[in-house]
Amino acid sequence: MPIKFKHKLAEDTIEKSEIFKLSKWILKNDKLTLGSKTKNFQKKFSNFLKIKNSIFVNSGSSANLLIAQSLLESDYLNNKVVIAPALSWSTTVSPFIQLGYDVKLCDCSLENLGLDINHLEHLCKKYRPSLIVLVHVLGHSNDMDKILKICKKYKVRLVEDTCESLASKYNSKYLGTFGLASSFSFYYGHHISTIEGGMACTNDKNFAKIMASVRSHGWLRELQESEKRKILKKNKISEFQSKFSFYYSGFNIRSTEINSFLGLSQIKKIKKICKIRNRNFKVYKNELNEYFTVRCKTKPLSSFGYATLTRNRDKVYEHFLKKKIECRPIISGNIAKQIFWKKKYKKKLELPNSDLVHKFGIYLPNHANQTVNDTKLISKEFKKIAKVKLV
Numbered sequence: 148m149p150i151k152f153k154h155k156l157a158e159d160t161i162e163k164s165e166i167f168k169l170s171k172w173i174l175k176n177d178k179l180t181l182g183s184k185t186k187n188f189q190k191k192f193s194n195f196l197k198i199k200n201s202i203f204v205n206s207g208s209s210a211n212l213l214i215a216q217s218l219l220e221s222d223y224l225n226n227k228v229v230i231a232p233a234l235s236w237s238t239t240v241s242p243f244i245q246l247g248y249d250v251k252l253c254d255c256s257l258e259n260l261g262l263d264i265n266h267l268e269h270l271c272k273k274y275r276p277s278l279i280v281l282v283h284v285l286g287h288s289n290d291m292d293k294i295l296k297i298c299k300k301y302k303v304r305l306v307e308d309t310c311e312s313l314a315s316k317y318n319s320k321y322l323g324t325f326g327l328a329s330s331f332s333f334y335y336g337h338h339i340s341t342i343e344g345g346m347a348c349t350n351d352k353n354f355a356k357i358m359a360s361v362r363s364h365g366w367l368r369e370l371q372e373s374e375k376r377k378i379l380k381k382n383k384i385s386e387f388q389s390k391f392s393f394y395y396s397g398f399n400i401r402s403t404e405i406n407s408f409l410g411l412s413q414i415k416k417i418k419k420i421c422k423i424r425n426r427n428f429k430v431y432k433n434e435l436n437e438y439f440t441v442r443c444k445t446k447p448l449s450s451f452g453y454a455t456l457t458r459n460r461d462k463v464y465e466h467f468l469k470k471k472i473e474c475r476p477i478i479s480g481n482i483a484k485q486i487f488w489k490k491k492y493k494k495k496l497e498l499p500n501s502d503l504v505h506k507f508g509i510y511l512p513n514h515a516n517q518t519v520n521d522t523k524l525i526s527k528e529f530k531k532i533a534k535v536k537l538v
């Protein structure tokens with residue numbers, strides 16, 4: 148029997164009234180594959196984020212996969228060396244492994260859970276990568292000033308996995324708008340939800356074009372008319388044949404109008420949700436500051452969960468189960484300690500901060516339906532048992 152938690156890690160942001168409206172709308176529409184709702188959702192998301200292009204896909208993982216493949220189809224990389232965060236998510240790193248990149252893991256910072264700047268610089272010097280991928284973990288920003296400086300110094304492209312950090316900002320700019328491309332997730336429990344769904348965003352028009360095509364089989368259709376004509380002429384392809392002509396090696400990772408319909412109503416709620424998440428984070432910080440001291444310039448913070456480092460993590464987990472409070476490890480911990488990584492790579496890596504997070508990290512619930520009192524109660528139960536892990 149699954150446990151019925153009183154304090155869930157996350158709750159759905161889709162309300163019954165939205166499902167009701169969706170059901171009525173579906174009955175009136177017979178074509179539910181990618182169309183005007185998706186285009187509208189992409190436009191509204193771009194407007195929100197203040198970014199030029201958004202490509203809606205069926206998950207945040209697919210957004211990462213799309214970016215990784217589109218980079219190979221572009222001429223933006225000099226080599227296939229990519230630096231990726233050890234503290235991340237399986238599908239932040241997996242697409243790069245699947246597509247034959249040479250992945251080097253960077254340790255995390257214990258100040259913001261993003262990339263450790265010293266280690267990043269060391270890896271850039273040693274391996275001369277073409278690409279850095281980062282994750283903004285649980286709503287917290289990486290040190291973007293320093294990372295952008297490193298990108299410039301070593302001429303490296305940047306991809307931001309922003310799946311946990313929608314609506315968080317760094318120096319008045321939304322996370323996910325600093326690099327060449329970024330990914331977002333709209334899975335259950337994320338800041339907004341489209342049931343399943345993700346967005347790949349970019350300010351680069353050419354890269355957006357490649358991503359739109361790679362999302363849909365790699366077909367020519369997504370290209371601008373003039374460019375398409377040139378390609379057809381050069382390759383001696385007839386008008387008829389062009390209907391099924393494929394220019395890039397693509398996937399089908401589109402979503403549907405159903406998900407976009409939900410996205411359009413969800414997007415209106417982002418700011419309100421961010422405010423509540425931020426408020427809850429402040430309550431946690433007040434109550435549990437010694438368990439994890441985040442020092443970064445994320446403002447506003449659209450916190451995903453409250454990260455803690457705890458010496459007796461299993462005891463806390465047991466106590467929480469009794470009290471029906473849900474909690475999780477701090478995402479992957481150290482990816483190099485995950486089974487899929489160890490099966491492939493035998494070499495032991497020195498990633499001390501990520502090891503600490505792997506061994507001692509727990510994050511506590513935060514979502515839009517969580518009240519101040521809920522947050523205080525969770526903190527109280529946590530403090531009864533948890534022993535601080537000092538670093």
Ligand SMILES: Cc1ncc(COP(=O)(O)O)c(C=O)c1O
Pocket residue numbers: 206207208209235236238239282308310311331332333334344345478
């Ligand atoms: C950092 C990060 N990247 C990618 C993903 C994958 O997103 P999705 O579940 O939409 O595939 C997640 C999921 O939680 C995540 O936390």
